[in-house]
Amino acid sequence: MEEKYILDVAIPSLLILTRAIPWEKGQPPLGFVLQGFTRHVVWILLFGLLVGAMMQVLKLDRRIALAILDKIKASTAGRVIWGFFFVQLILSFFIPAAVARTATLMPIVQGVTNLLGDYPEEREAKKAIIIQSLVYTSMIAGMFIMTAHFPNMIMVGLFGQNGFQLGYLDWMLLQFPYLGMFVVTQWWVRYHFKTARVEIAGGHAKIRKMHMDLGPMTQAEWALIAVFSSIALFFVLGRGSPIFQVHSLQLGIVCLIGISLVMFIPGLFPFKWKEVQDRTMWGTFLLLGGAITMTAAMTKSGLAGWLANSIHGLVTGQSWWMVLLIMKVGTHVIRLGMLSNVAAVAMLAPILFELGKQLDLHPVAFTMLVADTDTFAYILPTQITAAVIAYGTDTFSTSDYAKVGWVCTVIAIAYGILIMAPWYSLLGMPVWDSGAAWPFGK
Numbered sequence: 418m419e420e421k422y423i424l425d426v427a428i429p430s431l432l433i434l435t436r437a438i439p440w441e442k443g444q445p446p447l448g449f450v451l452q453g454f455t456r457h458v459v460w461i462l463l464f465g466l467l468v469g470a471m472m473q474v475l476k477l478d479r480r481i482a483l484a485i486l487d488k489i490k491a492s493t494a495g496r497v498i499w500g501f502f503f504v505q506l507i508l509s510f511f512i513p514a515a516v517a518r519t520a521t522l523m524p525i526v527q528g529v530t531n532l533l534g535d536y537p538e539e540r541e542a543k544k545a546i547i548i549q550s551l552v553y554t555s556m557i558a559g560m561f562i563m564t565a566h567f568p569n570m571i572m573v574g575l576f577g578q579n580g581f582q583l584g585y586l587d588w589m590l591l592q593f594p595y596l597g598m599f600v601v602t603q604w605w606v607r608y609h610f611k612t613a614r615v616e617i618a619g620g621h622a623k624i625r626k627m628h629m630d631l632g633p634m635t636q637a638e639w640a641l642i643a644v645f646s647s648i649a650l651f652f653v654l655g656r657g658s659p660i661f662q663v664h665s666l667q668l669g670i671v672c673l674i675g676i677s678l679v680m681f682i683p684g685l686f687p688f689k690w691k692e693v694q695d696r697t698m699w700g701t702f703l704l705l706g707g708a709i710t711m712t713a714a715m716t717k718s719g720l721a722g723w724l725a726n727s728i729h730g731l732v733t734g735q736s737w738w739m740v741l742l743i744m745k746v747g748t749h750v751i752r753l754g755m756l757s758n759v760a761a762v763a764m765l766a767p768i769l770f771e772l773g774k775q776l777d778l779h780p781v782a783f784t785m786l787v788a789d790t791d792t793f794a795y796i797l798p799t800q801i802t803a804a805v806i807a808y809g810t811d812t813f814s815t816s817d818y819a820k821v822g823w824v825c826t827v828i829a830i831a832y833g834i835l836i837m838a839p840w841y842s843l844l845g846m847p848v849w850d851s852g853a854a855w856p857f858g859k
Contacts, residue, residue, distance in 0.1 A: 786833050
């Protein structure tokens with residue numbers, strides 16, 4: 418087990434042993450220190466991890482990717498990148514981890530780039546395809562789907578603890594404009610690597626052959642899609658549904674029902690539990706649970722408030738957009754030396770939430786706007802695990818990544834202030850108004 422997962426399991430023990438969370442009547446605060454593993458978002462994640470593992474066993478993830486590329490007739494570098502954006506978007510509903518999606522798509526993306534030759538423009542096109550398809554698309558698509566990106570769930574858990582409940586559709590509505598960021602970054606990447614006219618010889622024919630080689634959809638694949646679609650429908654028709662409310666169960670309960678009563682009906686799927694177990698990212702499950710406990714502990718212990726007080730002096734008296742700019746730039750400076758986006762947001766979110774209250778800004782909008790920019794840490798490949806995987810293809814250098822990435826990071830900062838802040842305001846969550854009535858379900 419990797420060290421970071423060992424640490425996440427150890428967080429509850431350390432909180433008890435160090436008495437960072439006070440004991441009550443001589444008893445350790447087990448309910449508090451274990452809350453990270455009982456929150457609904459953790460069980461939503463586990464459901465997604467199991468679905469992703471089943472997709473890998475059935476090779477349904479590969480089928481979806483190749484079907485989309487085949488459908489759009491991917492034959493140029495730009496069309497391939499757009500194809501993989503839609504692949505990432507679809508897989509984001511099924512696979513709740515950017516790392517898992519990147520690892521799943523890497524052999525397919527490499528198979529496409531291998532169709533390119535070794536002329537200078539083709540080498541540049543390979544860089545563009547790998548960086549955009551495996552890193553940028555994964556991060557941007559993950560922002561839109563609540564369960565597709567661990568930092569999303571950390572923030573949803575934090576907000577819920579403080580009385581700001583966000584549902585699945587609420588999150589999609591809030592984050593929808595982030596999809597437009599792909600258009601802007603794609604323009605820049607295309608310009609930087611000069612990929613506008615790069616053709617992939619035999620590209621569509623090869624992709625179509627790979628797709629056809631998978632054969633027709635199996636009964637098990639259809640069954641998995643039906644199960645997932647049913648659970649997704651229950652997500653949409655839950656408490657506060659803008660369509661029609663069928664039930665009032667929380668999303669975590671719906672996912673537990675899906676895991677226990679539907680996904681493991683004897684005979685429904687042709688594989689054994691061990692095949693799913695071996696492909697399930699259990700370490701990621703522990704990572705989120707530990708991160709949620711840590712964010713709660715930072716708030717309850719007073720550490721988040723103390724750190725927020727320390728930062729408060731740097732931004733006092735500034736306009737809301739200047740506060741956002743300073744905090745976003747500061748976040749990217751800090752992130753130059755950190756690998757884990759999850760760990761960074763777990764650390765930052767409770768501090769930002771407290772700081773937002775101290776600055777008389779909307780704490781939810783402020784936290785999301787600053788924490789979201791952490792996801793777009795594109796200057797070094799070591800800042801995001803998905804980028805480390807992409808870097809392992811030996812297609813681009815650190816210099817290549819930095820040259821294209823620093824502009825995309827600037828784009829992300831500007832996008833948050835100019836596009837996302839006004840959008841949140843339009844939905845009733847203005848960052849400059851701490852007293853705005855909460856516009857989503859109770």
